[in-house]
Amino acid sequence: MLYSKTKWHSPAVDPVQSRELARSLSVSPLVASLLAARGMTAPEEALAFINAGTEEEYDPFLLKGMKEAVPRIKKALQEKEHILVYGDYDADGVSSTSLMIHLLRHLGASFDIYIPHRSVEGYGLHNHALDWALQQGVSLVITVDTGISACSQIAYANELGMDVIVTDHHEPPEVLPAAYALINPKLPGCPYPFKGLAGVGVAYKLAQALLDGEVPEEWSEIAAIGTIADLMPLLDENRVIVRRGLKSMRGSKYPGVRALLEVSAVSVKSVDAVNVAFALAPRINASGRLDHAGRAVSLLTTDDPVEAERLAGELDLLNKERQMVVERIVAEAVSRLEERLKDGKLPGIIVLAGEGWNVGVVGIVASKLLERYYRPVIILDIHPETGCCKGSARSIPGLDIYEALSSCSELMDHFGGHPAAAGMSLHLDNLEAFTAALEEFTSGVLTDEHLVPVTEADGEYSLADLTLQAAEELELLAPFGMSNPLPKFIVREAVVKETRTMGQGNRHLKLVLQQGGATVEAVAFGKGELAELLPPGTGVDVLAELSINEWNGSRKVQLMLKDLSVPQPQLFDFRGVRDAAARTQRLRNLLLPQTGGKQGLAAAVVRKDWLKEQDQPECQGMTFWVYDQYNGISPADNLPGDDGRSVSLLCLLDMPESTEQLDALLRTFPEAENIALLHSLRQERERLLVPTREHFKMLYKWLAAIASGPVPEQEALLRLSRKSPMSLRMLKMMLDVFEELDFIRREQGQLSFVTRPAARDLTSSSHFMRLSQLAEMEQYFMEGSPSELQEWMESRRLGAS
Incomplete structure (x- = not known):
């Protein structure tokens, strides 16, 4: 049993509404159900979402403050005033600043830009920056992606004789700054219909207002980057901006955008919102995190391909450095936390x-x-x-x-x-x-309920629903991002047909899943360690995104696994593994529930002398139990844990020495959902065979030949072992049976054959029954397949309970 990392939730969708949408829009049932699940049940509403046409763009002058800002900027242009664009250091601030640079260049303005240094100055408008601006001859400051809370700083600018126009999208405070104009869709009383614009979205609307709507198509690329990077909802007008921007980006005229895509290993022709979010945005953000954001602004505004290539390379290196810095701090933080x-x-x-x-x-x-x-x-x-x-x-x-x-x-x-x-x-x-x-x-x-992470899915589907046509139709719902996430599908009761790892260090997992007549490949990045827990035949539930794998001109559907679970108890076969203690710890980390739901424990069962022979630093956080001759199984001395009922992972580092110990083990750990076999394998010559009458007839014949008179038992055993394929263990236990049945006598280390014993049935011997049971158990533990052993242990468990 493998637990999912999160609890999966999907909305209930009215099948009648889905069918009506599919019929009205001529889309697949899957796409129709997705639209319905996201609240678009009316055909006209769903069609408007799919089309995302220009009719959804709103008049920029609906933004409160725009009517005051535009004339002031035009006045500054006419009178050749020096303008300062004051931005922010994140990707939205970089995009907003870059867009304003393109706008002011287009208008022929005299301007400077200022972006504060994250670690030196921090967020927001600063008085010392206004002092610098005054020295540069600035008379008009336009903030982008900042300024809505800068009451004292804007009052200071006013004292210096500078007008300030604020363009921002953050939540406004109760007391607003006394700026010349405030443009923010979230301002009280602002009639603008869409409140979800990014900072760059507000700057884009200012450009539309200044240019009477004739904004160059390529500027939408800059607006799209900031909107996606700042995790704004990709709905309504943002959907229009981002769609237009991505379309322009696929043939981008900007050397900086093309260079950034290339260094990010993203195909220019197929760039999408996910590429922007996970490839472009981190590199732009890295500039402001580890250096100064001005380098990213230069990249998005340069006309020189050589400079663009250099700057993109620098951002890529900064991003790699950022990743290493993050990894180091995470490691240090985790170490400190776990010590505490x-x-x-x-x-x-x-x-x-x-x-x-x-x-x-x-x-x-x-x-x-x-x-x-x-x-x-x-x-x-x-x-x-x-x-x-x-x-x-x-x-x-x-x-x-x-x-x-x-x-x-x-x-x-x-x-x-x-x-x-x-x-x-x-x-x-x-x-x-x-x-x-x-x-x-x-x-x-x-x-406790708050501490269980929940992943919102779009519904439960079969593998047969997730077709290539359905994957292609998903593009109707793009671009995907905040408030319009890439659809996630739950598939239950699929079966693993093939399992393998891929990538450097076998970091990634690849499965072939089967359900009914449908077979689909599935990839899980970073989950290669799960391969050993998912042998062919394992039943799984998966949470996945649908994609298309193109290779050598072939196109086929592929699932990108986001989470998975095995809902049934499992038996893991690691018999004979070299480092059983280290493997036990790995299994504990992978198999115990990680969230605030069910809290399971792990237990390791060993022979008594194992704890003395081994150091177990790898097995911290587990309870240890030992096989006991009298009680079957008992907690190890001086080690925590004396109740096996909360144990969900049971690791057998040694196999039981008797069926009584096995039955005691199964009684002690009734809730064990996963059992891992990590015991060593006996050499062939040391194993027991399930005894038969033929074995005893043969032994009886040999004993008659070598023990007609008293003979040392050890000598007899050696002579018997030369004649027989059976192990010394087996022969000793068979002699116990013969002694119990009075077929032989043992006295002072001597063994003698009884020539005319009374007729006795083998099954009347308790030693024979014990040997039969022990040999059967050993055969299952040493040679049985995992499924055979699991079934046999389950039958023993039912008996043991």
Whole structure:
């Protein structure tokens, strides 16, 4: 039994509505059901979504503040005023700044740009930057993707005689800055119909207003990058902008965009929103995280292909460096957390701080730890000289992290954010109290149910539904991103037909799944370690995305596995493995449930002398049990755990020495969902055979020949072993049977043959019955197939219970 990493949830869809949509729109039942699942049940609404036509674009002058901003900018152009574009260092801020550069170049404006340094200056408008602008002769500042909360800074700009036009999309505060114009669709009283524009989307609407709607097509590429990178909902007008931008990008005129696609190994002709999100955006963001965002702005605005190639290469190297920095900090953070854990229990909220934890990537680190532990996470960088801690928080749906921070605001110098993410700064002296206050707040909010991650799927389907035609039709719903995710499908009761690994270090998993008459290949990146748990014949449930694999002119459907589970108990065959202890720990990490749902334990069962012979650092966090001659099985001395009922993973590092021990084992661990066989295999000459009458007839004949008079038993055994293919163990146990039946006598190490014994049936001997049972058990444990052994053990379990 293999647990899924998350709980899967899919909406209930009315089949009648789906059929009506399929008929009205002439689409496949699968696409129709997807539209219905996403709330588009009316044919005209679904058709508008599929078409995403220009009729969905709104008049930019519906944005509150636009009517004041446009004349002021035109006045600045006429009077040749010097304009400052003030941006931000993330991908949306870079895109917004780049778009404004293209716009102001197009208009022939005199301008400068300013983007603050993330780690040196931090987010937002700064007075020292306004002082610099004044020295440059700036009389008009246009902010992009920032400024809506900059009350004191804009008041300072006003004192310096500069007008400020704010274009932003963040949540406005209760008190708004006294800017010349504020353009933000979220402003109170703003009639703009769509509130989900990115910062670059607002800048794009400003360009439309200034150019009477005649915006160059290629500018939509810049708008698309920022919209996707800032995780804005790909619905409504954003859908129009991104579709147009991706179409333009597939034949991009921008050297920077083409160079960035090339260095990201993305085909220009087939670039999509997923490529932008996972290939382009991280490289653009890397500039602001580890260096200065100006390098990314230069890339998106250069006309020189040589410079573009150089800048794209630099961003790619910065992104690789960023990845290494993140990996290092994650490793350090995980190590610190696990050292701190008491009894393996995670706190309700994880707060970790360290020196040298680059403040530009702590948000990414927090996201990675949240994904690993599914808890709210705060990661802070400690300045070694000042003791100032700057950090980022990421949260789960059950906890509003902004509310949690507000509950201990007095301990911080600054904080801000929203329910899912936030940033903060505080002094090291307050860190302990800060952590305690957050843990107390969290304990009163989060329940066990909140700590089970949920993945939203689009429905349950059979493999036969997931056809090449269906995969091709999914493009009707693109582009995919926030609020319009790539569809995820649940397929239950598929069977693994083939299993293999691929990629460097066998990191990735490839399966061939079968269900009825349908067979589909499935790929799971980064899950190569699961291959040994999914032998052919394993029944699985999968959560997957649908894609098309093109190779050598052939096109076939392929599933991209996002999660999977094995709903049935399993028996894993690792008999004879060299390092059983290390394999046991790997199995524990893979097979025990990782989330706040069912909490299982792992147990290892060994012979008594194993614990003395072995060091078990690899088996930490497990209970140890030993085979016992009298009780069958018992907890190891001085080791935790004396109740096997909560054990879900049972690892047999040694096989039982008797059927009584096996039955005791099965009684002790009634909830064991997975059993792993890790015992060594006896040499052929040491194994027992299931005894037959012919074996005893043969032995009786040999004994008559060599033991007519008393003979040393060891000598007799040696002579018998030369004649017989049976092991010494087998021969000794057969002599026990003969002694019990009075066929031989043993006295002082001597063995003698009884010439005229009374007739006795073999089955009347308890030794014969024990030998038969032990040989049968050994045969299953040594030679039986996993399915045969599992079935036999299940029959023993029923008897043992």
